[in-house]
Amino acid sequence: MTKGTILVIGSNGTQLEARGGGTITIGQFLNETAVPLMTLVAAGYDFVLATPTGEKPVMDKDSDALIYFAQDDEARTRARDFFNNDPGMNDVRTIRSMIDAGLDRFAGVFFPGGHAPIVDVMQDPDAGEVLRYFHSTNKPTAAICHGPISMLAALDNARAFRAALIDGDKVKAHALGKGWQYAGYRMTVFSRSEEEYAEENVFHKKLIFNMPDALEAAGAEVINADNFTSFVVVDRELITAQNPMSDHELAAKFVAALEKAA
Template sequence: MSKGTILVVGSNATQLEAKSGGTITIGQFLNETAVPLMAIEAAGYDFVLATPTGDKPHVDKDSDALLYFANDDAARTRARDFFNNAPAMNAVRSLRSVIDEGLDRYAGVFFPGGHAPVVDVMQDPDAGEVLRHFHAHNKPTAAICHGPMGILAALDKAREFRAALIAGDQAKARDLAKGWPYAGYRMTVFSRGEEEFAEDNVFKAKLFFNMPDALEAAGGKVITTAENFTSHVVVDRELITAQNPMSDHELAANFIAALDKRA
């Protein structure tokens, strides 16, 4: 018998705007999705995957790499098989349909990473409604790497906030962020240094904004490690955030502990 059901807020985005022009192909990160969800199932919970459109997220091709699985090919294969074949990963719902059925049944909510949430989830009104429910009921809310950008959807003017970031208007972004439920929370996200590495070595292109600046403009107290790509998790009240792909196991352990404590 399940100990409870977790809502997973995935992304449908596959292209991210580049400051230099054009777009960058993105998606959901394999390990940041599969590793926490496999741990959640092993701990006795089940989950429902929902996205803005109701379609299954795409895997970021760059995330299907041994580097994110401690060079363990068997672990990568398990994650790949889980993402592709697990029943819950293929019974995808729209966020709207989940909201309409009622959010009270969910014990917690999880936002996987990859750059994809920076495009759609962070400005999605249904994701914002989900977040406001979980915040109001003090239910565990977990996010990893770029997943914490999803919690910006709880802003009253999330779309305008994102547009201000793209325009480079930090003052306007801060003004639009007034009343954000997570203002004053300690949190982490993919760091400035880690983003610069991705821009220089993976994308070969610059982004319009980095993630710590965005969360700080909204009122978050962002804490990142001095050394890039080391596991780092920050817990503040119901919010559990993890900095990068190497934080997948630590994020899962903290999320499960919070779920068990509440249960």
């Protein structure tokens, strides 16, 4: 007997538009995926991984680095083995199929990080349907780093909202954000200054928009701590983490929320 099953909403994004043209190669972040899921499994939970296409997420190559594992190569190897070889990571479904089979069997939902969700999940109508279910049933909803951008999928017209962000049309984005189920929620996400560091030192390109601006345009109260330090915000059913260094704290608070909800 397990304590429950967690729905994991992954991304199929591998190329993100850059400001001024071109793309940035991205993916799902290793530690932001594996560490919370390994913690959930150790705590007695199962998980099902679903993506928009039903294909497995591609690992962001830049995330396979010791810096995200406190320079512990053994921890990185365990995470990499989990991402590559765990049966649950390789039996991937479509989000639509999970909705059609019934979401009531899931105890919570988790959105891993990496820049990938900016490409597809944040504007995916099926992801939006999942979010509306978990919000309406008050079941724990967790997201880390860029994962919180996925919460925007719950908007009535998430695709148009994303387009307005890219165009820099703040008035239109604000109008399209009205009625968002998370308006007024306190949450965190990869910060402006952390993103600037990534743009300058990793991508050498500018993103199409930053994450705090996007969430605030829809009505979130975004809170950030110091760059690259662990920081997690819990507001009602929503648990959000700021960056890769928040993986263990996010996992612990998600498990605590699941235990409380049970």
